[in-house]
């Protein structure tokens with residue numbers, strides 16, 4: 001049995017269409033999923049939409065349609081973007097309106113109730129529909145326009161007073177702190193972990209976990225404890241429902257589900273605005289329900305437009321499809337992971353994308369592959385060359401390239417895509433210098449055998465880089481591997497649990513076989529003009 005690897009994105013609110021911030025999260029998670037599949041893991045990748053709650057109900061009312069119609073319309077747009085624009089290799093697109101999810105959310109509720117962690121009371125305080133979040137009085141202020149807003153998020157809050165079930169979150173502060181301490185990789189990056197820890201150290205208040213003033217949500221299951229019985233109809237607070245999607249995706253509560261093997265999740269990928277929900281509420285709910293905790297929550301930064309926050313009112317919201325059409329999918333995927341570290345905020349601009357595309361992809365990797373392949377095509381009869389004796393320099397370049405897989409494994413454990421790509425591009429820089437120093441075009445006339453060695457060494461580096469970057473730029477990597485004659489169809493007897501064959505990382509230590517036919521090469525990374 002292969003080791004399992006279960007990873008998830010946040011599930012988006014389908015009250016509007018996806019923006020490039022969503023695309024950023026899906027692409028990064030997809031790169032992680034592909035890397036693990038290529039590395040032989042039995043991967044399960046969950047993404048989807050978070051369809052209940054007041055925001056969905058209000059938006060639907062404004063549009064004059066039902067919340068379900070709104071959810072379906074936009075969930076389809078998200079899924080279509082994954083399938084046809086971003087090439088996101090998810091295994092399930094979950095919708096919180098799916099029947100199995102309703103059963104799952106009701107079951108975790110029953111377990112929290114059975115644990116004695118739920119009681120009935122009245123909530124009075126501020127609620128932000130935009131954030132689907134409660135705020136204490138001192139977390140809000142009245143702005144210049146006389147509107148009361150949540151200080152942290154800047155969204156309007158309204159006074160809410162209603163009967164509500166509460167979760168005894170206050171009982172979990174010490175247990176959470178102990179868990180963070182015993183599991184230093186549970187929250188990443190460290191700066192975000194510190195924020196969460198400081199917040200919990202300040203003490204936790206019980207959490208309102210149901211609403212009675214609207215009905216677009218999963219009904220709270222009938223209480224067994226007489227003290228919890230009420231005539232009012234409660235729906236679950238949308239975050240209880242939403243977070244539970246991660247265990248629904250692993251077959252909960254069906255004890256016989258074949259998906260059960262994926263829990264606990266290895267990785268939740270989320271943005272920085274929802275860290276408290278994932279690092280405080282979610283583990284507390286799971287502890288209460290007696291369910292194992294996920295292994296890691298990786299918190300990414302926000303993607304801004306030329307340093308400015310994206311917003312409808314600023315008119316700078318970028319649509320992923322337009323972006324992909326303009327630069328090409330692989331350029332976008334590469335740019336987002338190479339431009340700034342995954343845990344940090346970052347910015348994109350037209351110039352920034354074009355710079356990366358031309359410098360890193362076209363000039364560096366693209367030219368190296370195109371020049372070496374063209375020389376082979378013209379001067380070695382369109383066949384993989386025959387290497388002669390290797391010099392120390394040849395050995396060094398080959399060893400640097402060979403070491404990249406372990407380097408990537410180390411960086412990917414921390415979702416440090418930025419450094420992983422940096423290491424690969426360092427080897428490419430060195431290989432470009434090597435190629436220029438060795439002057440194979442001069443050797444062609446003076447020492448043909450040596451020329452063949454230099455070309456073989458260069459192609460070997462390109463082969464390893466192409467294998468690696470299948471995770472990041474699947475389309476371009478496949479073209480490179482095709483051009484190198486790396487066989488994709490032959491069954492090398494190495495199909496892994498995820499169905500990846502001879503081009504998985506099991507092929508890492510293969511070598512290009514001299515004499516393998518090479519077709520006339522065409523540039524894989526054209527320049528952006």
Ligand code: ME8
Pocket residue numbers: 009010011012013014020021022024025050242243244245269270271272273274301302303304310
């Ligand atoms: O928060 N840059 O949904 P959502 C990077 N339904 N990431 C961004 C971003 C930006 N500019 N804007 C948003 C929700 N995100 C909840 C999640 S999970 C059980 C429920 C990220 O549609 C954001 O941080 O508002 C989150 O991880 C994801 O996009 C979905 O945001």
